Structure formats: structure tokens, C-alpha cells
Amino acid sequence: MGRLLQTAMAEAAGGACAAVLAESVLYAVDSAKVRAQALEIAGASNWKILFRGMVPTIALGSVPVFGSFFFCFAPMKVKLQDYDWEVLIPCASAICAVPATLVGVPADVLKKRLVLGIDANAGKAISHILSVQGWRGFFFGWHVNLIKDLPFAGVKIGFYEMFVSQWRAWHGLPKSEAMSPSGAAFCGVASGIACGILTCPLDVINTRIKADSSSRSILHVASSILQTEGVAAFFRGVAMRSFVLAVGSSIFWPIQHGVSSQLQA
Numbered sequence: 001m002g003r004l005l006q007t008a009m010a011e012a013a014g015g016a017c018a019a020v021l022a023e024s025v026l027y028a029v030d031s032a033k034v035r036a037q038a039l040e041i042a043g044a045s046n047w048k049i050l051f052r053g054m055v056p057t058i059a060l061g062s063v064p065v066f067g068s069f070f071f072c073f074a075p076m077k078v079k080l081q082d083y084d085w086e087v088l089i090p091c092a093s094a095i096c097a098v099p100a101t102l103v104g105v106p107a108d109v110l111k112k113r114l115v116l117g118i119d120a121n122a123g124k125a126i127s128h129i130l131s132v133q134g135w136r137g138f139f140f141g142w143h144v145n146l147i148k149d150l151p152f153a154g155v156k157i158g159f160y161e162m163f164v165s166q167w168r169a170w171h172g173l174p175k176s177e178a179m180s181p182s183g184a185a186f187c188g189v190a191s192g193i194a195c196g197i198l199t200c201p202l203d204v205i206n207t208r209i210k211a212d213s214s215s216r217s218i219l220h221v222a223s224s225i226l227q228t229e230g231v232a233a234f235f236r237g238v239a240m241r242s243f244v245l246a247v248g249s250s251i252f253w254p255i256q257h258g259v260s261s262q263l264q265a
Contacts, residue, residue, distance in 0.1 A: 061107025
């Protein structure tokens with residue numbers, strides 16, 4: 001139990017630290033992706049709007065999301081590897097995405113309102129949400145986040161672990177040997193691109209629902225997009241999304257591995 005707790009805490013710290021840097025570097029690109037996915041954008045457009053809400057979104061979203069995810073995921077991964085059940089790692093990551101996603105919904109709601117120009121700053125966004133919807137407004141569209149993030153986590157971790165396995169086999173490395181920063185970065189890029197393309201439709205639906213508080217049904221939004229804009233609309237912003245996930249993963253994984261390894265040394 002002590003070993004698992006130490007692993008969980010170290011991996012969580014690594015995930016939180018890596019998230020801060022990766023999200024900070026790519027925040028504006030991800031904001032541009034959100035604006036590309038939205039049907040309507042409020043207010044004037046300028047480069048500054050791409051950075052709206054960066055500090056509260058990362059502090060209240062990325063840090064607790066990735067910290068809680070790895071705190072749950074790390075010990076499960078260890079036990080699955082102990083019993084040679086690595087094939088179940090994607091399922092474990094999807095399960096661990098449930099609490100992590102729910103923790104991050106308020107920050108996701110806040111970011112989309114800010115970068116889409118619905119509110120001018122975080123204070124006004126919070127005030128507006130509380131006055132119109134109450135505290136439940138911060139969890140608006142939580143079901144969409146879950147439906148999006150569960151397969152996202154499974155696909156992303158599944159692809160990453162697959163590429164890691166192939167990388168180890170190609171270089172003749174044992175499972176016990178830590179991944180090099182270059183290896184982790186390469187596997188992160190490959191998994192990020194694959195995940196960005198496969199999960200883009202769910203990301204588009206999530207953006208549309210967050211941008212319009214009257215859109216509550218996932219099926220209704222998906223049907224509306226299909227009928228009025230066609231299949232191509234489900235892949236709006238796919239290039240930027242794939243870029244964010246690819247570059248973000250190339251930054252994230254080496255740092256996550258490095259920090260967690262140092263804390264467990």
C-alpha cells in the first residue's frame with residue numbers, strides 16, 4: 001500500500017507540473033480552436049481574447065484535473081502491469097477520467113465563455129453564471145464532458161502505451177527502464193495526433209453546447225450540426241486540436257515522467 005501511495009502522489013505531482021507548462025504554452029492555440037468550432041462568436045476579435053482566463057483555467061482546471069487523474073491512474077496501472085493485464089490500461093484510464101473530468105468542468109465552462117467573448121473577464125463570467133443558473137451553471141454540460149473525456153482518455157493513453165511498447169521493442173529496452181525524454185516526446189506526438197483526429201467530433205459538440213446554454217441534448221446538437229453544416233463540421237478545428245495534443249503531449253510526457261521519477265528516486 002505504501003508503494004502504491006508513493007507512486008500515486010509522485011505521478012500526480014508530475015501530471016500537475018507537466019500540465020501547467022504544456023497548457024500555458026498552447027493555451028492560445030486551443031482558444032483559437034474553440035473559436036473555430038463555435039457557430040457564433042460574441043464581441044470583437046483580437047489576439048488578446050485568446051489568452052482570456054488562462055490563469056484561472058490552468059489553476060482551477062488543468063492542475064487538479066491532471067493531478068487527480070494520475071493519482072487514480074498510477075496505482076491501477078501498476079497493479080495491471082503486475083498481473084500482465086496491460087491490455088486493460090485504456091479501460092483504467094477511462095475510469096480514472098470520471099473524477100478528473102468532473103473536477104475540470106467549471107474551468108471548461110469558464111474558458112469557453114471567455115474565449116468566445118460571452119464574458120469580458122473571469123469575474124463577470126462567474127457573476128453571470130451565479131445570477132442566471134446558480135452554482136449548477138458551473139457544471140453545465142458535464143455529461144458532454146464525460147462522454148467526450150472517457151473515450152478521449154482511453155484512446156490517448158491506449159495509443160501512448162502502444163507507441164511506448166513499440167518504442168521499447170524497437171530499441172530493445174526492458175519494461176523496467178524509464179522512457180527517455182526523446183522517446184516520451186515522440187510517443188506523445190504520435191498519440192496526440194491520433195487522439196486529436198478521432199475525438200474531434202465530440203469536442204465540437206462540447207464547444208457548441210457550452211457556447212449556447214439552450215442546447216442541452218447531445219443528440220440534438222449533433223443532429224443539428226449534421227443537417228445544417230454537414231459531416232465536415234464535426235472536424236472543425238481538427239488541425240489545431242491535433243497540433244495542441246501533439247505538441248502538448250511532446251511537452252507533457254517527458255516532464256511528467258521526469259518529475260515523478262525524481263520524486264520516487
